[in-house]
Amino acid sequence: MSGETMKNKLFKSLWAVSLLSFAATAVDARPPGLDPQARKELRNAGLDRYVGKFKPGAPEVMGDWDKYTFDTENGDGPICIAGTPLTVFHQQREAKKLLVVLDGGGACVQNSYACSILADDTPPGDSGIFADGFAPFGIDNPLADWSKLFVSYCDGSVFSGDNELEDPNFPVGPVRYHRGVRNLTAALDLARDLHPNAKQVMLSGISAGGYGVNNFAPSIYRLIFPPSADLFVLNDSGPGLSNPFLGAVLQDNDWNFSQFYPESCVDCSPLPGANQAAYLLWTLENDRGYKGALYSTDGDSVIRSFTFIPTQQGYRDLLLDTTDPVAAAYPGRYKRFIRSGSEDHTALSFFGYYLFEANTVPLYQWVGEFIAGGPGWVDIVEDFVPAP
DSSP states (O other): OOOOHHHHHHHHHHHHHHHHHHHHHHHHHSSSSSSSSHHHHHHHTTTTTTTTOOOOOOOEETTTTEEEEEEOGGGGGOTTSOOOBEEEEEOOOOOEEEEEEOOOOEEEEEEEEEEEEEEOOOOSOGGGSSEEEEEGGGOOOTTEEEEEOOOOOOOOSTTOOOOEOOTTTOOSSEEEOOOOHHHHHHHHHHHHOOOOOOOEEEEETTTHHHHHHHHHHHHHHHHHHSSTTTEEEEESOOOOOOOOOTHHOOOOHHHOOOGGGOOOOOOTTTTTOOOOOOOHHHHHHHTOOOOOOEEEETTTTHHHHHHHOHHHHHHHHHHHHHHHHHHHHHHHTEEEEESSSSOOOOOSSTTTHOOOEEEEHHHHHHHHHHHHHHHTTOEEOOOOOOOO
């Protein structure tokens, strides 16, 4: 082989290495947080239409919490389903760490009114994720030093709707206000005003609130907060499921949430048979700063009642069929804590946060590893055990 040929081969090898190095650098150089094109699509869909629009009144001090109440603005502001004001509660701790909790309370559609219709009057009790720990067992809460923003749930549309309907059958008034996106945006605007320099933010939702963080809450958060803040999403028993044979058509007719689907989320649909993880997958694909954690039991009696799934095995199959592909596609950024042998619903707001275990791992400990990025944050799906 001639010296010239060897030089050519060496040059080509070095050039190939340079290209690979450049490609790796280009990937790492992507902007943090939400992809710019995805941000544009969300804005085109109108998901930012209420950003900066609403301010609450002066806070009312309630112990170590402040209570904020929003003006309904004659139905155009943040508002509960029955036309009453929205409330949000804030507890100051470490300014750069913020936990936002979306409360739960069912869902309402035409002739089915199983939802909270009024906002909370008082802040959450000193238990579960809101406590410093669980004294009877000497357990410390890994989120004890985080500031907390608790958002009342009263819109009936799992923080995802934007619609107003006349409904003569609604027992508390002639009009239903499904203002979930409006309420959620107002609360996150308040969170940003109170914590403009937050470096770590966790969006958590309980039940209906879990559906909220499974849906639009992370996207609205990205339209309000700077991209430098880390985003953790902790979903307590709101996995975004609907009956696969019914879809979410009735809900969309009343709540009008599908208007907010971004153009490139081609699988996002309320129709029967649609991929129920489509929006979550779109979010993970387009927000490389997103880290998500799901807690659930595989026999959750409440979600089963709303999805008309009679058996634990049927619900488990739907839960895993929906979330297995997500965990497989994003193993470093999405993990589950799924307990079997139980029909329990939710854990974060009471002692279950400290005492519930999956494969001998306590939930509170798993959450601590989640926010620390520790080796104990692993995907846990217990083997099937029939619920009592």
